[in-house]
Amino acid sequence: MAADTNVPPGVAKAREALKDVPHEPGAKKKDPILVADKVVRRFGGLTAVQVDHIEIQRGAITALIGPNGAGKTTFFNLLTGFDKPNEGNWTFNNDPLAGVPPYKVARKGMVRTFQLTKALSRLSVIDNMRLGATGQKGESFWQGLIPALWKSQEEEITKRADELLVRFKLDAKRGDFAGSLSGGQRKLLEMARALMVQPDMVMLDEPMAGVNPALTQSLLGHVKSLREDGMTVLFVEHDMDMVRDISDWVIVMGQGQVIAEGTPDTVMADPRVIDAYLGAHHDGTAHDSAEVAAEVEGGKSDE
Template sequence: MSETATGSPNLADKAARVALMSGVAPEPGVAKPDPILSVDNIVRRFGGITAVDVGHLEVQRGIITALIGPNGAGKTTFFNLVTGFDRPSSGRAASWTFDGRSLSRTSASRVARAGMVRTFQLTKALNRMTVLDNMLLGAPGQTGERLLTSWLKPTWASQEREIRDKALSLLERFKLLEKRDDFAGSLSGGQRKLLEMARALMTDPTMIMLDEPMAGVNPALTQSLLGHIESLRDDGMTVLFVEHDMHVVRHISDWVVVMAEGKVVAEGTAESVMSQEAVIDAYLGAHHDTDLGDDSLLEDENFAAIEAEADQESESRA
């Protein structure tokens, strides 16, 4: 197993990730070797509905964790709560820490500054703004924004240049550079998802939470999105993503957390959770049409074929 200079496992290496998680029991709420996010007693009710009721959940640092569960399981509400976009109903009992610091009563912008960013199930790109301006909006509180004082102008200008350069290099990485001056509203569904991911990276997060990044994206772009998600992990980021397609989940997740009716009902590797009764019950109970069976449609070699096709397509477009 490869290790980094500090002696910690190199989690860009699959064998290291498998070894790291192999000692973790496939049980809801199980402790992780090195959790970056740890949540306790988070409850959110909407009228008579308990949308989220999570007793304890830890997210392991440096790997890709998939959060799955039938429609209405509470996945998006859970994202909203831990990222400060919503508040728990059990105000006092709820607590969660990110990277060792409490974030329980922290605003969304402070959560982002602490290093945890998220994207939205329905993309929040501002349609009547250019792609580049959408990126610049993603930058964390700039000096120019806070202090409109002219004596600070030199610092402000150099900071603005730095931010712009960063936005352009991210757009290049996500193959959106040529679109920089187009309105975000003119992008395809998949390109908007890429833009959202790129924008989230403007704050240099340590953890990124993606709510259905692949929904409504064509198969060719799905492959490229998956590649981007894996590269975030390989760069050392922690990824938590919501996904309904079990083939995608199997393909890129190092760990899977299953929610149903607001609770974490199972955890484990993709193989292990698919065979757990609680998971089968959750999906059957919800009359969900997710295929939990084994299907080679998106197995590795087919992924490679889709990837090659996507490359060809983007080359012919360029």
């Protein structure tokens, strides 16, 4: 890994920061942007999330993986304020975030996307983008009635939006209704729109779900470019190949808890992770975990 000569600066920085971090759940990071402690969410008798301690390294791409029902999306919703935990505290840029409503979380610089893409269908693509900009004067009712007060700001926003549309190759769709875009284009639009907020951290909930393979590569490229722009990325994903390709660090959840942490290669060889994915504890068959690890590894590295 270290032998790569033309590693982009963002990747090198992230690797450097995570070099000495121990591969264990709840590991301390050099410069964490997000720190969560004892976050618990119960649905009736079911404890969906029970995270003791977690730190997310600034400037790195961290993947949150785990089997279905592991509580990844619930944990995401808790962190971004869309759901309220039964217990727990977490800080973002050293700001306590527990109990903060979602819109304030976004204003603090932590912006999320959704597993089921939320393109605003009957708004044009460019209006979707403009909406993302924060601190707009014209978004107050009375000031909005007087165009002179917000026209110049609107032009700046539109310029920034157009640049992002070009970068995400959506400029040809500028005037179309967002509802007329394909599934993959909606994912791109959602990510571009999130960048309009100018966040420090982007939370992507299954960014690759339902995207055709041709667009996957382009989406991956965009996620990587966020890191080069100095943003922190935390994303939920099922697909191990994707995770291996783009993430600097992987956090594995199983049954609501963080069960493993580490670089993609070590985590995927971790017997606990394989157990969680293949369900060794549930089907009652005893696996030699090293053997399974080799199999999983072998199957994956063909590609």
